[in-house]
Amino acid sequence: MNGNHALRNGILWGLGFALMIAALYMVFVYVPTEKHTGIIQRIFYFHVPVAWVSFLAFFVTFIGSILYLWKRQEKWDAVACASAEVGVVFTTLVLITGPIWAKPVWGIWWTWDARLTTSLVLWLIYVAYLLVRSLATEPEKGARYGAVIGIVGFIDVPVVFLTVNLWRTQHPTTIIFEGGLTTPMLMTLMVCIAAFTVLYVLLVIRSAGLKTMEAEIRRLRIMKAE
Amino acid sequence: MNKAFTKIFVIFWKDMLMEFRTREIIISVLVFALLVLVIFSFAFGTGIDVTEMTAPGILWVALTFGGVIGLSRTFAVEKENSRLEGLMLCPVDRAVIYWGKLAGSFTFMLAVAVVVTPIFLALFNLPIFLPRLALVIVLALTGFAAVGTLFSALAVNTRARDIMLPILFLPVVVPVIVSAVKATAPVLAGAPWGDMLTWLQIMIAFDIIYLVAATLVFEFVVEE
Amino acid sequence: MENLGYLLAAYSVIWAFVFGYILFLQRKQRRLQRQIDALKESIEK
Amino acid sequence: MNKDIPNSSIRAVEARGLEKTFGEQRALRGVDLTVSRGECLVIFGPNGAGKTTLLKILSTLVKPSAGSVRLDGIDIRDKPAQIRRRISLVGNQTFLYDNLTVYENLKFYGKMYDVADLENRIREVISWVGLESRLHDRAGTLSRGMQQRASFARAVIHDPSILFLDEPDVGLDPHASAMVSDILGNINSGSRTVVMTTHNLERGVELGDSIAILDRGKVVYQASREELSKADFRQIYDRYTETGR
Numbered sequence: 001m002n003g004n005h006a007l008r009n010g011i012l013w014g015l016g017f018a019l020m021i022a023a024l025y026m027v028f029v030y031v032p033t034e035k036h037t038g039i040i041q042r043i044f045y046f047h048v049p050v051a052w053v054s055f056l057a058f059f060v061t062f063i064g065s066i067l068y069l070w071k072r073q074e075k076w077d078a079v080a081c082a083s084a085e086v087g088v089v090f091t092t093l094v095l096i097t098g099p100i101w102a103k104p105v106w107g108i109w110w111t112w113d114a115r116l117t118t119s120l121v122l123w124l125i126y127v128a129y130l131l132v133r134s135l136a137t138e139p140e141k142g143a144r145y146g147a148v149i150g151i152v153g154f155i156d157v158p159v160v161f162l163t164v165n166l167w168r169t170q171h172p173t174t175i176i177f178e179g180g181l182t183t184p185m186l187m188t189l190m191v192c193i194a195a196f197t198v199l200y201v202l203l204v205i206r207s208a209g210l211k212t213m214e215a216e217i218r219r220l221r222i223m224k225a226e
Numbered sequence: 227m228n229k230a231f232t233k234i235f236v237i238f239w240k241d242m243l244m245e246f247r248t249r250e251i252i253i254s255v256l257v258f259a260l261l262v263l264v265i266f267s268f269a270f271g272t273g274i275d276v277t278e279m280t281a282p283g284i285l286w287v288a289l290t291f292g293g294v295i296g297l298s299r300t301f302a303v304e305k306e307n308s309r310l311e312g313l314m315l316c317p318v319d320r321a322v323i324y325w326g327k328l329a330g331s332f333t334f335m336l337a338v339a340v341v342v343t344p345i346f347l348a349l350f351n352l353p354i355f356l357p358r359l360a361l362v363i364v365l366a367l368t369g370f371a372a373v374g375t376l377f378s379a380l381a382v383n384t385r386a387r388d389i390m391l392p393i394l395f396l397p398v399v400v401p402v403i404v405s406a407v408k409a410t411a412p413v414l415a416g417a418p419w420g421d422m423l424t425w426l427q428i429m430i431a432f433d434i435i436y437l438v439a440a441t442l443v444f445e446f447v448v449e450e
Numbered sequence: 451m452e453n454l455g456y457l458l459a460a461y462s463v464i465w466a467f468v469f470g471y472i473l474f475l476q477r478k479q480r481r482l483q484r485q486i487d488a489l490k491e492s493i494e495k
Numbered sequence: 496m497n498k499d500i501p502n503s504s505i506r507a508v509e510a511r512g513l514e515k516t517f518g519e520q521r522a523l524r525g526v527d528l529t530v531s532r533g534e535c536l537v538i539f540g541p542n543g544a545g546k547t548t549l550l551k552i553l554s555t556l557v558k559p560s561a562g563s564v565r566l567d568g569i570d571i572r573d574k575p576a577q578i579r580r581r582i583s584l585v586g587n588q589t590f591l592y593d594n595l596t597v598y599e600n601l602k603f604y605g606k607m608y609d610v611a612d613l614e615n616r617i618r619e620v621i622s623w624v625g626l627e628s629r630l631h632d633r634a635g636t637l638s639r640g641m642q643q644r645a646s647f648a649r650a651v652i653h654d655p656s657i658l659f660l661d662e663p664d665v666g667l668d669p670h671a672s673a674m675v676s677d678i679l680g681n682i683n684s685g686s687r688t689v690v691m692t693t694h695n696l697e698r699g700v701e702l703g704d705s706i707a708i709l710d711r712g713k714v715v716y717q718a719s720r721e722e723l724s725k726a727d728f729r730q731i732y733d734r735y736t737e738t739g740r
Contacts, residue, residue: 014493030485032434034463038453039403039453039454040453040456042457043456043460043461046460046464047460050464053394054234069443069446074255086471089467089471092467093463093464093467096460096463096464097460097464099455099461100460100475101456101460103456104453104456108672121397123399124396125394125397125398128390128394128397131386131390131393132380132384132390132394135382135385135386135390136383136385137384137385138383138517138518140518141383141519142470144446144447145380145383145447147383147446148376148443149380149394151246151439151443152376152398152436152439152440152443152697153398155400155435155439156397156400157434158402158434159401159428159431159494160400160401161401162401162428163401163404163405163428164400164404164426166408166424166425167404167408178467187251191506196417199468203471203472203475206472206475206479207475209479210475210478210479210482212481213391213479213483213486215480216486217482217485217486217489217521218518220486220490220493221463221490222490222516222519222520223493224489225519225521229609232606233606233607236603236606236607237607240592240595240599240603243595243599244592244594244595247594247633248594284558305589306593307588307589307591307592307593308586308587308588308590309555309590309591309592311551311584311586311588312590312591312604312649313607314555314556314580315554315555315556315582315583315584315590316579316607317575317576317577317579317580317606317607317608318576318607319576334585343691409502449558450551450556450557
């Protein structure tokens, strides 16, 4: 059982590593430079997958939260919490790489466009999620409150996006892809998305494992107190 | 079903009665909201061109921050003397407790808005009688109360209860704030209904989504 | 090759965060494992 | 300890294997309790023994980590609303709204329980606790003892068949504390089942039809009053709770 576990983990890490190398090769060697915006466009191949992963992460938190409130099994809470944590790390990256990309292309660090603003609001919601978990008076309460925020926060995403989109209609996609996505560009993007998704899965397994260890420590402490 | 409505009203009326006695929520929120108005008018100036740009934002910042202050009292009151346990012992669905407290929070915020808005309009030399603005206020405050009542119950059970509510509440109600500001601008400018329709629709959608979602998850916040 | 600095900055930030996070997880895991071992030992005694 | 009597009569309170863990703290570790209808069970125990947690679980406020509770034969998970109608809890705190009068408090809770003919009911319960003269005073202006009496009135407004009392005389002066047992006699004139916790060994032994000692989340001693002569109960208590150490 344990050996199987390690094997699966090993395969996943191997796969993730290979995909990452392939992704880097494609981004820096294989794919041709985009004509209009130049070399800086290569941020796209990492920025978009990172954004995709953060969205995926919050979706997993949403599902995990529902399952936890329904089944009351610690494992669902561990998955939901781990995924939110990874999601916050990746959203932070979106919020940092976005401006680094925007500055040379648009000449400004930040624009209140729908995607950036939605990411910022998401980041705030899930930072609050992690805060509530750490400030709850006991772990079981933290898990329950987290689940409620994981659900209530996620259904906000489409509404925030829609609202902000109507509020400031500036679509960076039209500026960046005047020529559209060519086949090599699309291939590169796909490989990068695959690489980051595998990385996400690895990180969540790792982080959820720590949650299980924390629960184990609580159980052992109780046993010791007997 | 009928009984549930009666119980919702009983909880609501209890909150009204307490507020009649002390007026602590309405007075403190009102003073706070007015202070925000005054501070912002200093920060932005009040020339006619400036007013057009900033007035809707100033009104909604005042009502939003005032709202948070009021919402934080919603369940703090029930936490004192363990009254929430008394409520939880009652033979009612947890959703009934949510709706009863929601009705109270909404009414308090509405009462504050009814006083603050005319003062705001007068201070900025805008027309006072604006029935369409009333609609915007009702829709926005419904959204605030729907989210705020849920998070108020959650925040009182955490360690940093005073700061937790705004941290949770404000990012989630971003769509309401944006829509309320955007819908207020055409009203103040005397523009036709068409300009605010989309924003009203977003607020209606938000209100329905959060009233339903919060009704469903409220029990997980108050159970022990 | 203008803007190369921005590109490098973006990629290094991503890698710094990812490795930083992995390192954080690893350290935490080691700490928790030590706690578990110590607890198990003290229970067996 | 207690014999299983199959189907002979429905027990008012029947708890099986109750466990509750708060974080790293085990408040209850396997509590079994049976209380017959109309009986008064008094639970003794040092601070932190889990008395309050036990009563909160029995009164549906806290969900147990493991185990089950049946009240009047109904599992409390099955029909919470129906259960809550039959029970009541007097906690460490009064659950009263300070800014409302005693009357308004009673009216609020009475309406929440759909009490029929509420005005008469309020008059009745308020006379039981002897608070008629203060009925229209704000709850917050009453002394601790009077608030506790109002809390008793609140607790029986809907005529519960099972009453849980969590240290009803804590923080009261001896005089007021003696009143608690009088009031208990008044409100319990019918045949309510009572489960109460207390620190007060003498009074508890007087009141209880049976007695249990809870220590560190476990029932360590249980006896009916007949099995117990008052003189040696202090010794029994000290022995079982290890307070002598």
